[in-house]
Amino acid sequence: MIIKRHEVFVISASENVITARQAVKKWAVEMGFSLSDQTKLITVTSELVHNIVIYAQNGTMLMEELDDKVRRGLRMTFHDDGPGIADIDRAMQGGYSTGSGLGLGLSGSKRLVDEFSLTSEVGKGTHIVVTRWK
Amino acid sequence: MNNIPTLSTLVKQHQKDLLIDWLKEQMASSAWRSDLMTEAELRQQSSEFINLFINALQNDTSSSIESSDWDDVREMLASVSHSRAIQGFSPLETATFVFSLKKPLFTRLHEALKNDVEALDAEMWKATVIVDQLGLYTTGIFQKTREEVIRRQQQEMIELSTPVVKLWEGVLALPLIGTLDSARTQIIMESLLQKIVETSSPIVIIDITGVPTVDTLVAQHLIRTVSAARLMGSDCIISGIRPQIAQTIVHLGVDLHEIITKATLADAFIVALQRTGFRISRPTS
Amino acid sequence: MDRIPILKIGDILLVSIQVDLHDRLVLTLQDDLTNKLVETGARGVLLDISLVDMVDSFVGRVIANIASMAHILDAEMLLVGMRPEVAITIVELGMSSSLKAVRTALNVEKGMDILREQIAAQKFEHPHDHQTS
Numbered sequence: 001m002i003i004k005r006h007e008v009f010v011i012s013a014s015e016n017v018i019t020a021r022q023a024v025k026k027w028a029v030e031m032g033f034s035l036s037d038q039t040k041l042i043t044v045t046s047e048l049v050h051n052i053v054i055y056a057q058n059g060t061m062l063m064e065e066l067d068d069k070v071r072r073g074l075r076m077t078f079h080d081d082g083p084g085i086a087d088i089d090r091a092m093q094g095g096y097s098t099g100s101g102l103g104l105g106l107s108g109s110k111r112l113v114d115e116f117s118l119t120s121e122v123g124k125g126t127h128i129v130v131t132r133w134k
Numbered sequence: 135m136n137n138i139p140t141l142s143t144l145v146k147q148h149q150k151d152l153l154i155d156w157l158k159e160q161m162a163s164s165a166w167r168s169d170l171m172t173e174a175e176l177r178q179q180s181s182e183f184i185n186l187f188i189n190a191l192q193n194d195t196s197s198s199i200e201s202s203d204w205d206d207v208r209e210m211l212a213s214v215s216h217s218r219a220i221q222g223f224s225p226l227e228t229a230t231f232v233f234s235l236k237k238p239l240f241t242r243l244h245e246a247l248k249n250d251v252e253a254l255d256a257e258m259w260k261a262t263v264i265v266d267q268l269g270l271y272t273t274g275i276f277q278k279t280r281e282e283v284i285r286r287q288q289q290e291m292i293e294l295s296t297p298v299v300k301l302w303e304g305v306l307a308l309p310l311i312g313t314l315d316s317a318r319t320q321i322i323m324e325s326l327l328q329k330i331v332e333t334s335s336p337i338v339i340i341d342i343t344g345v346p347t348v349d350t351l352v353a354q355h356l357i358r359t360v361s362a363a364r365l366m367g368s369d370c371i372i373s374g375i376r377p378q379i380a381q382t383i384v385h386l387g388v389d390l391h392e393i394i395t396k397a398t399l400a401d402a403f404i405v406a407l408q409r410t411g412f413r414i415s416r417p418t419s
Numbered sequence: 420m421d422r423i424p425i426l427k428i429g430d431i432l433l434v435s436i437q438v439d440l441h442d443r444l445v446l447t448l449q450d451d452l453t454n455k456l457v458e459t460g461a462r463g464v465l466l467d468i469s470l471v472d473m474v475d476s477f478v479g480r481v482i483a484n485i486a487s488m489a490h491i492l493d494a495e496m497l498l499v500g501m502r503p504e505v506a507i508t509i510v511e512l513g514m515s516s517s518l519k520a521v522r523t524a525l526n527v528e529k530g531m532d533i534l535r536e537q538i539a540a541q542k543f544e545h546p547h548d549h550q551t552s
Contacts, residue, residue, distance in 0.1 A: 002209065014442040021473065022439065036324060039473060039504035043512065046475035069212035070278045105476045108512035327503035334525050361515040362506035367499060367525035392519075 001068035011049055011080075012058040020049045020061050024076065027065060031072055033134055040112040041074060041132055047105045048078045048128055056082020056125070066131070073114075073133040081125040088120055139246045141239070141257045142191040145184075148242050153177075153184050155238035165230035170221050179214055179231075186210050187235075197260055199267040208271060215272045219279035228276050232269040236261070289321060296322045298329040305406045306335040307399065311344035314352045323359040330368045337409060338363055339402040343374030353383050360393055369409075371395070373402035423448045425455050430538050431463040431531065432456065432494075437470045445481045452485055456492045462541070463534035464489050467527050469500025479514045486521045495537055498523045499530040 009020050024045045028038040045061070052059040059080025066073040085091050092106050110116040115131040145152060157180055160166055161173070186207045193203040211232070218228040239261045247254035296318075299307045308326050330338060340356065342348065348356070360370040373396040375383075396402040407414065423444065426433040432455055434448070452464065466482065468474070474482070482498060489496040498521050501509075509515055524530035 018439050018441050025472075036504045036507060039502075039508050040511070042473045043475050043508045046473060046477070047512075050475065050477055069209070069216050069275060070282055105512065108476070108514065111511045111513070112508065324503070324507065327506060330525070331503055334529070336525060336529065358507075358510045362503070362510045365498075365506040365509060365515060365518060365523055366501045366503065367523040367529070 001066055004065040004067050006062060006064040009061040009063070010058070011052045011061055014050075014053050017046055017049045017053065021045050023063060024074070027063060027074060031065065031074060031134060033074070033132070037132060037134070041076075044109045044112045044130055045076060047109050048076070048130070051105070052078060052080045052082070056080035059125075071133050073131050075115075075129065075131040078128040078130075079125065084122040084124055084126055085118075085120040086122050088118065092118070138250060138253050139257075141243065141261050142188075142194070144242050144246055144257075145191055145239070146188050149184060149188060152238050152242065153181055155241070156180055156184070156235050159234040159237055160230065163230055163234060165224075165227040165234075167223060167227055170218075170223060183207070183210060183214075183231075191264075194264075197263050199264065199271060207268065211268060211272050212275045215275040216279045219276045220283065225273055225276050229269050229273050232265060232272050236265050239265070288317070292318045292321045296325070298326055300333055300335070301339065301403060302407065302410070302412075304333075304335050304410045305337045305339065305403070306330065306333060307339045307341060307403075309341045309344065309399070313347065314345055314355075316351050316355065319352050319355040323355060323362075326359065327362055327366065330363060330366060336368050337406045338368055338370045339373055339399060339406060340370055341373045341399045341402070342379065343399065345374075345379075348379045348382055350382060350386055353379075353386055357383075357386075357393075364392070369394070371402040371405060373397065373399045422451060425451060427455075427459055427461065428531075429535075430461055431465055431534050432459070432461045433465045433467065433527070435467040435470070435527075440471070440478055442477065445478055449481055449485055449488070453488055453492070456489060456494055462494050462538045464494055464496040465527060465530045465534060466496060466498050467500050467530075468498065468505070469502070469526065471505065472502065474501075474505050474509055476512065476514055479509060479518060483517050483521060495534060496521065497530045497534055500526050 007023065009016065009023065011017075011020065021042045025038060025042050028041050033041065049061060052061075059078065059082065062077040062079070064075045064077075066075055092110070106118065109130070113130040113132050115129070117129045118126070119128075120126040139147075157177060160176060160180070161168075166176075190204045190207045194201070195203075198204075199208060214231060215228055218231075240258060243254060243257050243261065247257060296308070296310070299309070301307045306326075306329060308322070310322070314322075326338065326340075329335075340359070342356075356372070360372070363370050371394045375395050375397070394402075394405065396405060404414065421438075421444065423434060423436055423438070426435075432452065434452065436448075438444070455461070456464070464485070466485065486496040486498070498518075501523065509518065524533055
């Protein structure tokens with residue numbers, strides 16, 4: 001599988017959420033994703049970049065265009081050196097609380113993509129990789 | 135380094151002849167599809183492969199095609215396999231591209247090393263291991279491509295076969311027929327939502343009379359569609375629910391209070407009319 | 420600072436979102452709407468998102484908040500024009516339940532009709548209600 005191109009975004013303020021979203025949308029359109037898929041991609045980007053801003057204050061998003069000769073894919077890697085997630089299982093189960101909680105929205109985000117992987121260590125940070133294939 | 139020829143040096147040395155022999159093998163085999171490819175195209179593909187093959191062999195140390203030395207070769211094979219899958223070659227015809235290289239390779243090895251059994255053995259083994267891996271890799275890509283093609287065709291068929299009907303001003307109907315699987319349901323639902331926007335219909339009747347069974351996954355899709363339609367500003371009425379299907383939905387623990395359900399499409403239609411301010415009456419005679 | 424304009428059309432506040440939403444903008448809208456509702460005593464809010472291509476959990480929550488707030492201020496909020504792909508994504512994200520209490524309509528025109536009817540009906544029920552200018 002080859003990575004046709006990639007771009008890195010520094011996430012440190014909520015304005016970066018928009019930059020990241022717009023970039024993802026641009027690539028998704030260029031790659032010919034359906035409107036439905038485009039929306040899922042920018043929404044998951046918004047969710048996960050928001051998480052970085054809220055919980056870790058700063059981090060990065062790596063965007064990669066993949067090609068394994070059979071199909072093309074868009075992969076985003078969200079990384080931060082923030083507090084990490086203590087109870088990953090619970091975080092993955094939780095939906096959106098109707099309370100003030102700014103939910104992590106991880107379980108929902110997982111449903112919007114084809115591949116989802118999350119690693120996190122308390123005190124070290126969180127690393128999430130999502131991929132959507134065309 | 136001693137003067138014992140190796141697979142790598144032999145292939146490089148005899149590149150031209152190897153290509154000629156290999157081409158002969160391919161075109162002589164029953165797997166050659168002259169109807170799908172010209173000789174010139176085959177020569178071009180084979181020549182490109184041999185070049186990449188030679189380069190990879192020069193650097194290779196592990197005989198494992200997964201290593202980065204073989205990246206270019208794999209990429210080229212994937213491309214060949216992908217295009218052959220789409221053009222209509224069979225798996226065997228596609229794999230033959232790689233496997234037919236064995237005979238010319240072995241012939242050369244035997245000629246050069248016939249007096250050194252051990253060396254011959256080692257290099258032949260190496261050649262076999264590599265060619266087999268490449269052949270299997272090619273087949274793998276072929277399969278993935280075929281699956282992708284089939285998937286797309288299914289999607290198109292589904293889109294063509296589920297029409298959304300405008301029953302009345304502001305009332306759409308989606309009569310579902312046949313068994314619903316997850317993929318089909320998703321596509322149908324997406325096209326329904328699209329139709330809602332296009333026709334600005336505040337009411338949709340989803341009739342499942344013609345659906346024999348609904349599993350939990352499909353029920354979930356149905357419910358999700360109803361939720362999505364509502365978010366857009368359109369209410370759904372589900373008609374034709376049979377007892378077993380009702381049970382499935384209840385087991386899902388879904389709150390049905392917001393979803394209007396009716397036994398028949400006719401009943402649903404009357405409700406739809408009422409909600410849009412109409413009423414059916416018969417003129418008194 | 421950029422803000423989203425709020426139009427007053429009779430008894431109804433119309434908000435049409437046409438730009439990419441960032442956090443500050445969304446929260447400012449929430450504040451502005453609250454203030455405007457109190458200021459004008461409007462009885463209805465029409466939130467038009469027909470040009471919005473994405474609603475994430477943050478925006479979703481704010482929309483739900485605005486609806487609750489409007490309700491407390493005796494106004495009805497209607498969310499109109501949600502695009503199919505946005506609706507699908509909200510449902511897949513699992514957010515549809517938090518937006519359950521938000522009423523919706525297909526577009527601004529239909530939304531206006533619904534709100535006007537509702538407001539008129541309420542006026543009929545409570546003829547001594549304070550009349551807005």
